[in-house]
Amino acid sequence: MNSKLLISRILIGFGALSILLYGYGAIMYGMRDFFGLLLFAVLPVGYGVILxxxxxxxxxxxxxxxxxxxxxxxxxxxxxxxxxLYTSLNIEESGNALEDLRRKGFLGLKVADNGAFVYEFQSYLSTEEKLSAERI
Structure with missing residues (x-):
């Protein structure tokens, strides 16, 4: 897990726990510490979500x-x-990423003889294809 993602989850968890504790203190003991609630609950949750x-x-x-x-x-x-195989994505994430790129119009879809989906990048051109492109 990436450190930024871990820190964001820790901040959200800490803020949520603080909200529960401040809520319990307000209900049981009539505690009204809004500065503490803001500092230890609302700000960590907000920054964790942004991060x-x-x-x-x-x-x-x-x-x-x-x-x-x-x-x-x-x-x-x-x-x-x-x-x-060649990236950090698992097979499900790979399929979702390729489908997302296909929906955006960057990939074409082919079907192999065994039924596997083959994605073709249409926007990536070789040097020869770029040099042989015609002016418009």
Whole structure:
């Protein structure tokens, strides 16, 4: 697990526990410490949520770059098993990532003789294809 994700989960857990403790203190003892509630409960939860969102966004960008590098090495043809084998993603995450890229229009879909889905990068061109492109 990434350290940023771990820290965000710890902050959210600490904030949630603090909310419970401050709530219990308010109900049982009539304690009204709003500064403590803000400092030890609301702020950690808020920062943990923000940190988690940032991590997911950067992780998504990193995953797409891993897939693009692999596609360049595999002649623009990938399967979910290829992505799982050569990246940090598991087979289910690989399939979901490839499907997401296909829905966005970056990949074409083919079916192999054995029924496996083969994804073809249409936007990745070799140097020869780039040089032979016509002006418009």
């Amino acid at each position: 988690g969102k940032r991590y997911r966004k950067t992780a998504h960008v990193h995953m797409e770059k891993q897939i693009l590098r692999l596609a360049a090495k595999q002649h623009n043809l990938l399967t979910a098993a290829d992505v799982a």
